[in-house]
Amino acid sequence: MERAPYTPGPGGDAAPGARGPGNRLLQFTLTIPFPSAMDAEIAHRFLTPNEELQEPVREELHVNGSILTVRLTADDPGQLHMSITSCLGQLSLVIRTMQIIMPPFFTKPQQ
Amino acid sequence: MPAVLGFEGSANKIGVGVVRDGAVLANPRRTYVTPPGTGFLPGDTARHHRAVILDLLQEALTEAGLTSQDIDCIAYTKGIAGRLTIEEHTWSLARSEWPAALCYHHYTTTPAPPFTSLTFPSLVFPSVCRILTPISIPLGPGMGAPLVSVAVVARTVAQLWNKPLLGVNHCIGHIEMGRLITGATSPTVLYVSGGNTQVIAYSEHRYRIFGETIDIAVGNCLDRFARVLKISNDPSPGYNIEQMAKRGKKLVELPYTVKGMDVSFSGILSFIEDVAQRMLATGECTPEDLCFSLQETVFAMLVEITERAMAHCGSQEALIVGGVGCNLRLQEMMETMCQERGARLFATDERFCIDNGAMIAQAGWEMFRAGHRTPLSDSGITQRYRTDEVEVTWRD
Secondary structure, three states: OEEOOOOEOHHHOEOOOOOOOOOOOEEEEEEEEOOOHHHHHHHHHHOOOOHHHOOOOEEEEEEEOOEEEEEEEEOOHHHHHHHHHHHHHHHHHHHHHHHHHOOOOOOOOOO | OOEEEEEEOOOOEEEEEEEEOOEEEEOOEEEOOOOOOOOOOHHHHHHHHHHHHHHHHHHHHHHHOOOHHHOOEEEEEEEOOOOOOHHHHHHHHHHOOOOHHHOHHHOOOOOOOOOOOOOOOOOEEOOOOEEOOOOOOOOOOOOHHHHHHHHHHHHHHHHHOOOOEEEEEHHHHHHHHHHHHHOOOOOEEEEEOOOOEEEEEEEOOEEEEEEEEOOOOHHHHHHHHHHHOOOOOOOOHHHHHHHHHOOOOOOOOOOOOEEOOEEOOHHHHHHHHHHHHHHHHHOOOOHHHHHHHHHHHHHHHHHHHHHHHHHHHOOOEEEEEOHHHHOHHHHHHHHHHHHHHOOEEEEOOHHHHOOOHHHHHHHHHHHHHOOOOOOHHHOOOEOOOOHHHOOOOOOO
């Protein structure tokens, strides 16, 4: 987990938009390698964040080749912790669903 | 002959159902039960749902004797009704074109019930010159984490099987299942559960909300009272309260709070939470008496607002849906009211009263045939999905 950088502006004050001491944004970044770029893209679509639930923890997903990156950003460490647990749970569920649902498990045998 | 697969998991029940042409082909369900004296939290509930949902999916397809290729559409609970603020309720009524006189002019000046930690201070509306009871918090009763868990699976399954996806309003799921199972044609609906309490009637392609709770749902009131007495949550606190109430002999007077077309339960709950321990300690009453008294009071309130709605609509049918609708005493009291009015009462059993996947599948079936589709970009969930937001294009 990395902390957002603290960037002082002129005169030693915090730059606009940055947080002061004791009020820093916390970030959690998770990178997941998939067997192929298509699998990563599929998982990305399934895990599309729910806009209504974006506060107080912001969730972003990005795909780069076969790597899916999840980034969670929050003020509060407790809320971030809960979101990490929830995110890992959703990710596990999507992967399990893909493993079970993808052919040939749920299709009729070809006649 | 479309077959629809429905996913439901907005509270502590998770179900997957299959419906085809008015027949329920499968409807397995699991309930997350917490220890006595406790309620269910979103994170733990979501964890429970994630652990069992894929097994339930397989179970549903096996029970229905279908494969993915036989399914025409995937439906899931997109959200359930939220409690409105006063401003939003007035706007909703205006949009539905019911006269304003139907709503707030009936409010009395009796003191507002004690506030719970979830209510805001009351407001005074100059035009009405009444003191209105606490405004609900802006979040609906739907639990975000469980809803998201189920939506993720529905979305995944829909895309992998290349089937259309439908987001369904939870309340409409209850109504459509109730209509299917009972055959009621155009009833006044009393929707009562742990998360919702609404009186609804259909008009011009909307399920219009005539009245509702202005704070907590009746099922929530019963569930939280069960925690006070440490009544078991297995199979459900409401069921156990009902069994205890049958042995109650003494009616303890509790606050009766009907405000025009709406009801309020937070004051009753606060009152009974305060007096329960004292009265039990002094032997004034038994836990069974308290269960009996609470049921008689809150159910009488529900019967009153339902009757008022039926009188307004000239309705000859009443339908009870939602988990609290399983309660036989509530059904008995509603039946008495209906008989006095020459009306018919419809109710279902616990298979369809309590949250289940088939009700989402049934509502999805209606919507699918009417041409509704939910694009992937709109396939999230919402905790504020009002019953009257949905255009009911599948009915005349």
